[in-house]
Structure formats: structure tokens, C-alpha cells
Amino acid sequence: MNRKKQHWIYASLGVAVVVLFFVGLVHGAVRIPLGDVIRILLGSYDGKEAWRHIVLESRLPQTVTALLAGGSLAVSGLMLQTLFKNPLAGPSILGISDGANLGVAIAMIYLGAASYLTTIIAALIGAAVVLLIILGFSRKVSSNVMLLIIGIMVGYLASSVISILNYHASADKVHQYVMWGMGDFSGVSLAKLPWMAGFSLAGLLGSLLLIKPLNALLLGESYAANLGIHVRRARVAILVCTGVLTAVVTAFCGPISFIGLAVPHIARLLLGSANHKHLLPVTLLTGSCIAQLCSILTVTPGSNTVLPLSAITPILGAPVIIYVIVNRKNLHYFN
Amino acid sequence: MPRVPAIETRNLRIGYTSRTGERIVHPDLNLKLFAGEVTALLGRNGAGKSTLLRTLCGLQPALSGTILIEGRLLGNYTPGELSAKVGIVLTEQTHAGGITVYELVSLGRYPHTGFFGTLGESDHEVIRLAIRSVGLSDKQERYVAELSDGERQKTFIAKTLAQECPIILLDEPTAFLDITSRIETMVTLRALAHRQHKAILLSTHDLDTALQLADRLWLQPAFDPATGEAGPMVCGTTEDLVADGSLSRFFGSDTLTFDPATRRLIARNEK
Numbered sequence: 317m318n319r320k321k322q323h324w325i326y327a328s329l330g331v332a333v334v335v336l337f338f339v340g341l342v343h344g345a346v347r348i349p350l351g352d353v354i355r356i357l358l359g360s361y362d363g364k365e366a367w368r369h370i371v372l373e374s375r376l377p378q379t380v381t382a383l384l385a386g387g388s389l390a391v392s393g394l395m396l397q398t399l400f401k402n403p404l405a406g407p408s409i410l411g412i413s414d415g416a417n418l419g420v421a422i423a424m425i426y427l428g429a430a431s432y433l434t435t436i437i438a439a440l441i442g443a444a445v446v447l448l449i450i451l452g453f454s455r456k457v458s459s460n461v462m463l464l465i466i467g468i469m470v471g472y473l474a475s476s477v478i479s480i481l482n483y484h485a486s487a488d489k490v491h492q493y494v495m496w497g498m499g500d501f502s503g504v505s506l507a508k509l510p511w512m513a514g515f516s517l518a519g520l521l522g523s524l525l526l527i528k529p530l531n532a533l534l535l536g537e538s539y540a541a542n543l544g545i546h547v548r549r550a551r552v553a554i555l556v557c558t559g560v561l562t563a564v565v566t567a568f569c570g571p572i573s574f575i576g577l578a579v580p581h582i583a584r585l586l587l588g589s590a591n592h593k594h595l596l597p598v599t600l601l602t603g604s605c606i607a608q609l610c611s612i613l614t615v616t617p618g619s620n621t622v623l624p625l626s627a628i629t630p631i632l633g634a635p636v637i638i639y640v641i642v643n644r645k646n647l648h649y650f651n
Numbered sequence: 652m653p654r655v656p657a658i659e660t661r662n663l664r665i666g667y668t669s670r671t672g673e674r675i676v677h678p679d680l681n682l683k684l685f686a687g688e689v690t691a692l693l694g695r696n697g698a699g700k701s702t703l704l705r706t707l708c709g710l711q712p713a714l715s716g717t718i719l720i721e722g723r724l725l726g727n728y729t730p731g732e733l734s735a736k737v738g739i740v741l742t743e744q745t746h747a748g749g750i751t752v753y754e755l756v757s758l759g760r761y762p763h764t765g766f767f768g769t770l771g772e773s774d775h776e777v778i779r780l781a782i783r784s785v786g787l788s789d790k791q792e793r794y795v796a797e798l799s800d801g802e803r804q805k806t807f808i809a810k811t812l813a814q815e816c817p818i819i820l821l822d823e824p825t826a827f828l829d830i831t832s833r834i835e836t837m838v839t840l841r842a843l844a845h846r847q848h849k850a851i852l853l854s855t856h857d858l859d860t861a862l863q864l865a866d867r868l869w870l871q872p873a874f875d876p877a878t879g880e881a882g883p884m885v886c887g888t889t890e891d892l893v894a895d896g897s898l899s900r901f902f903g904s905d906t907l908t909f910d911p912a913t914r915r916l917i918a919r920n921e922k
Contacts, residue, residue, distance in 0.1 A: 398746075401746045525766075525767075527767070527768070528761065528766070528767060528768040531750075531758060531768070532758060532761060534745065534746050534747045534749075534750065534758075535745045535746075535747055535755075535758065536741075536743050536744070536745050536746070538705075538710055538739070538741055538743060539739070539741065539743075539745065541709075541710060541730070542708060542710070542734055542737070542738065542739045543734050543758060543759070543761040543762060543814070544730050544731040544733070544734030544735075544761055544762040545730075545761070546730060584749065589749060589750060589751075589754075590746075590747070590748070590749025590750050591749075591750050591754050593768075
């Protein structure tokens, strides 16, 4: 593979992350100049207290959350696509996000979850249950299309249980849940950020350690086993990482569709390779950039309205998926 | 001096276990596979050639009996050790179209590399040599998806060479190939067996090429569930089996006969 092209891709993505980070801090309902933003970050700012508050309490956590959540969703989408050998796999398609949603709904409505730790654990349990169901079926059902359909059905089941729960819940609980369900990166305060960052970085670190088995799995499970990979262990490790990444993002930011599905494809197109050694880091960085871009696009300068995140992600994601499917040349990444 | 077989089986019973009990594919196999030879496994569809190959490399458990890999029990190898002994080429579909030939062959180094699979200079040397052995050096930067079926088959053979395993098992390596690639693949395998002293076992339906290029034949009979018996696996050098009429007995039927002179299966003349 072309080494020069790789360096170029890493460099541009690195620059993009940094630029988008600062755009996220500058851009918003109130315009704060870059110079002031930097001074606020460095702690040498002695201007308006409101500005300092906006940057440190609102924009900084939102930006960091978007970068981490985007990378997390994209990486879990990539791992699921490799594991299920299916280009249309992703955390939201396989019902894993819905499982996490259901966990959060139960926690919010029945346990009155005020603590974010409860929310995370609930999301994690929900995601794990769906993962176990899919894992169980994956032993019985050999066709990946069938497995995908089972995932979608499990997702519908989870959604309908959520609807029934909402029907019986009190109005304020439902409101709380609906607000969470809109999906946005602004719900994480500076105090919660270490939790979000901790779980998310742990999941990302775990997935970076899985590059070797992921590459072997490109050849299928028999070949992977013949190469000395402990397939069952690798499968569980991949699903655990995917579960943690999806659950932590869903718990803190609500359900976010399309990033997990679309970004791995964008990364493959950029890199021109399915080798996880580079595909996984590039997917991570691309996910961060795209999520942060979406996050920036939800805010209209000079107004106080914020678009829901789920209104933006499909606009970026759907054309990519259609392009990948229509342009058969790119399908070779899966053949 | 008696040679230690690369693979030896004693009273090996292969098949599947399900809730309803065992489904036996063959009840009693006593086989010896030797290094430096190409052995072709012939048999009708459903005779269980794939089952035998998958059992010999540890991908599926034997129902009973013993498998020795270079004199040591298969069960006593760790997955890592076994992957450095037996390499496989299968018919199953892979999703490796988006990596290059070089990258695919380098996956063969996995048994010899550490946790992260980092390749050293000696690994790269082995990979280059493996690709050269199958004659794909000029295509090593191509995507696997861009290869012809024959080239893809050779890439997977090169992967087993990068594994540096003394035993290579191939499940119908020539199945989807045109006649030229079929013979090329067989010639490549023969060269590997004779020059690099590999033990090569391949299943095939291609009788012509097998008779021309395999050193030894294993004729696997189908298991008859009604009688609960299967004939013994017929093993021998290609010349002996042609000469002693084994091939005629194995393939002969009401409609077919094996002609030792032309070494072909021919339809019986209607009289």
C-alpha cells in the first residue's frame, strides 16, 4: 500500500480534528473570538465571566463528547461489519442501540435514575442483552442477512417495549426520556465528562488491541482458527468492546444513528484498504471529525435553537451508503 | 528407516454430533500422509472429503480415534503450535477483497508473530519468498478482489507457505478454475511437495489432473447408513492404483467404467 498516501491521510485527519475542535469552541449562539477561547483554555482570561462559563461548561465538554462519541460509534460499526461480514452492520442496525435505549428507558422511568452511573449501567446491560441474543442466533443462523434481519427485529421489539413503558409512565418522566432520546452531545457537563471519556477511551483502547484478530476474521472463522486465533474469545472480546462503546455513547448522548454505519465506509474509501491496522485508526479519526461536524451544524449562529443531532447525521450518512451500494467498484472491500 | 508420517490416523471415526446422535461420515480410518508428496483425496459428492480435511486440521472434533501430527497427538497441540504445523486452503468465501496479495499472505505470519502481529524483516523475507514460490511476485500489490480465481487460490497457497507449516491441506483447490489454472495450481503444489518437502493433501473431483500430478491417491468411499458400514479408504501410489484395478472398482458402475489405458472414465457402451 502507498505509504505516502497513508501519512497524508493521517496528517489531514489530525489537522481536521484540531481545526474542528477550535471551531466547536468558537462557533455557537454567541460568537467568542478564537483569541479569547485560547486564553480561556489556558486560564489566562480575565474578561466576561459568562464567556468563560460558556466555553468551559458548555462548549468544551460538548466538543470533546462529540469527538469521542463519533470515534466510538464509528469503531464499533467497523468491528461489527468485520465480525458479521456484512457491510450494512452497525450498532443502530443490529438493535444494539435500541437495547441500550431500552435499558435507559427502564432506568429513567422505573428507577428514577438521577445518577448517570445508573444510566450507563442500564445502557450497558441493555446493549449486552441484545448482543447476547444476536450472538446466540449467530451460532444457529449461518446467513448474515438473516442475522441482520433478526437484529432489526430485536430493535423493533426493544422500541415497542419502550413505547409501552412510556404509555404507563408519568408525564415528566416521559418528557425526560424523550429529551434524552433526541440525541445530542450537549448533555454531558464538565463534571460528567471524565465518566464519558473514561468508558469511551477504554473501549477504543480495547478495540485497538483487536486489530490482529479482526484482520484474521477477514478470511472467515475457519481460516482465523487455522492461523492460531482463538475465534470464540476474539468474538466475545469484539462484542464486549462494541457493547461498551455503543452503550456509553447511547447513555450520554442518546441514540445516534448512521455514524456507526457510514463512517467505516467513508474510511475505506479514503484509505482504499480493508487492513484494520490502518482502517481502524482512520475510522476512529474520521468518526470524530464527522460527529464534531454534525455537532457544529446543529447550532445556528445568532439563534438559540439547536437542531436535533439525528436530523443531521442521515444527511451526511445516507448519500455515502447509497454511493457505496451503487458504485460496485467499492463493493470489492467485502468480496 | 521408517519415515514418521506427517499425519497418521488410527481408528479415526469422523462425522458430526447433533441432538439426535452421531452422524457418522466414516467409521474407521487408518491413514498415513507423508512429507514430500502430493496426495489427492478422491470421492463422490457427500463422501465426506471436507469433513476429513476439517477433522485432520482440528477445525472439527473427531468422533473417536487418534490423530497424530508428526507423531504427536493433535489434542496436545495448542492452537498456536498447530497453526505452525498445518495450513489450510478452503472453499469458503472470504471477505478479504479489500486487502492486497501481500497483506493476505502476511496474515500467514500470525502464528509466528506477537500480540500485535508486527512483522520483522525476516517475516517480510518469508512473505516475499512465499509469493515468489507461487509466481505472484508481480501482483503482490494488487487487491485480492482484482485477482482471477486461479491467482486467488495461489495467494491462499502462499499464505500457508508464509505459515511455514510442513503440512498443507486443501479443500478442492481447483474447483472453480479453468483447465490452465487447474494444472498450474497442481504443478505449483507438486513443486512445493518435492522441493520444499511439504506434505500436501488435497481433495478434488478433477480425476485427470490428479492422475497426472498426484503422487498418491486416497479413494474415500461413501458411508452407507443402512448397513452402518463403509468400505475402507483405498490408499496407494497413483501407479499402483491404476495398475491393480482399484480405480476401476472405485469408479466403475452400471454406466461408467475406468479405462486404465487412457486413464479416463468412460461411459459403458450400450450393447
